[in-house]
Amino acid sequence: MTLKIIKKLVYLLLLFLIGFSIVIPQARGAFGISPPFLNADHLVKGTKYIQKIYLVQDQPNEDLRIKAVLDISEKIRPWIGIDKGFEFIIPKGTRQFPVEVTINVPSNADLGIYHGNLSFTGAPSKTGQVTIALGVQVALNLTVGEGIFRKFSVPFIRMLDIEEGWNPRVFLRVNNEGNITESFTSATYELMDQFGETRLAYLQKASDLPEVPAFAQKEYTVEFPINFKMGIGQYWGNTVFYQDNKIIASQKTVFNVLESGSISGPTAQISNFVKQNQNYLIVISAVIIFIIGIGFWKKNRKLRKSGLS
Numbered sequence: 001m002t003l004k005i006i007k008k009l010v011y012l013l014l015l016f017l018i019g020f021s022i023v024i025p026q027a028r029g030a031f032g033i034s035p036p037f038l039n040a041d042h043l044v045k046g047t048k049y050i051q052k053i054y055l056v057q058d059q060p061n062e063d064l065r066i067k068a069v070l071d072i073s074e075k076i077r078p079w080i081g082i083d084k085g086f087e088f089i090i091p092k093g094t095r096q097f098p099v100e101v102t103i104n105v106p107s108n109a110d111l112g113i114y115h116g117n118l119s120f121t122g123a124p125s126k127t128g129q130v131t132i133a134l135g136v137q138v139a140l141n142l143t144v145g146e147g148i149f150r151k152f153s154v155p156f157i158r159m160l161d162i163e164e165g166w167n168p169r170v171f172l173r174v175n176n177e178g179n180i181t182e183s184f185t186s187a188t189y190e191l192m193d194q195f196g197e198t199r200l201a202y203l204q205k206a207s208d209l210p211e212v213p214a215f216a217q218k219e220y221t222v223e224f225p226i227n228f229k230m231g232i233g234q235y236w237g238n239t240v241f242y243q244d245n246k247i248i249a250s251q252k253t254v255f256n257v258l259e260s261g262s263i264s265g266p267t268a269q270i271s272n273f274v275k276q277n278q279n280y281l282i283v284i285s286a287v288i289i290f291i292i293g294i295g296f297w298k299k300n301r302k303l304r305k306s307g308l309s
Contacts, residue, residue: 030057034053042178044146045109047214051100052098053099057094064090069118070086111144113143114144117139119135121135149180154175162258163264167223170221171221175217176214179215182214184210186206201226232257236255238251
């Protein structure tokens with residue numbers, strides 16, 4: 001088979017694929033939601049409940065206009081809101097789009113159990129001769145009662161590195177699944193040498209501790225003012241957080257005291273920015289390299305043409 005025949009076959013195949021893509025409508029990919037339910041079964045009067053859900057699409061090839069429709073008793077319809085509003089657009093390229101559903105229970109709410117649905121429908125998209133509408137639904141199950149429900153936890157705690165002259169700091173991610181505001185009643189911090197054997201300082205803290213609203217997850221950095229000058233080096237820290245004499249969170253681990261500017265200085269901030277956004281920077285760098293490559297290719301092509309002429 002000659003090269004000329006092979007080229008003709010390739011051209012025919014390309015024409016066939018282009019024609020096929022024009023004639024056959026391209027259906028939009030799958031559209032889903034996670035989780036498909038909202039179960040708020042410990043609501044009390046005057047509380048605020050927030051749940052994040054994700055609208056998911058596997059082929060986000062275009063902007064998707066969404067309309068949300070609430071199908072629930074007129075009595076509690078005003079309680080329910082969406083942070084994005086009841087009409088919004090999921091931008092092109094977004095596979096997982098977060099939406100926060102908020103329930104504000106008024107102080108004069110009637111006790112009871114309420115059920116309904118919250119649906120999200122994509123505006124019809126005409127592809128060829130076919131019109132496709134996408135829709136997903138969240139089941140709403142709400143219970144408003146008088147009892148107090150408490151579930152307070154710290155799923156993550158970490159001793160932070162600090163600069164010379166700073167007080168010790170502890171990072172906390174606090175989760176309050178109960179229906180009342182929760183807080184720590186006290187905390188302790190023990191500072192030890194690099195071997196974890198000699199105590200250098202010890203303090204108790206009973207104020208300026210995090211308060212977490214009902215049905216919320218928050219992140220906090222707690223500082224422990226300490227009357228001890230720590231030089232550059234490695235130390236052990238042992239911290240414990242209490243609520244009503246019950247241990248809620250604790251950690252004993254090594255942390256570092258660094259030179260001034262190592263964390264707060266401009267070089268450190270740029271380094272942290274690069275670490276936090278490295279995926280975006282890789283994409284931007286690839287695009288820049290691609291554009292430069294195209295420029296060189298066009299320049300070489302122009303030089304070759306001028307040489308031939």
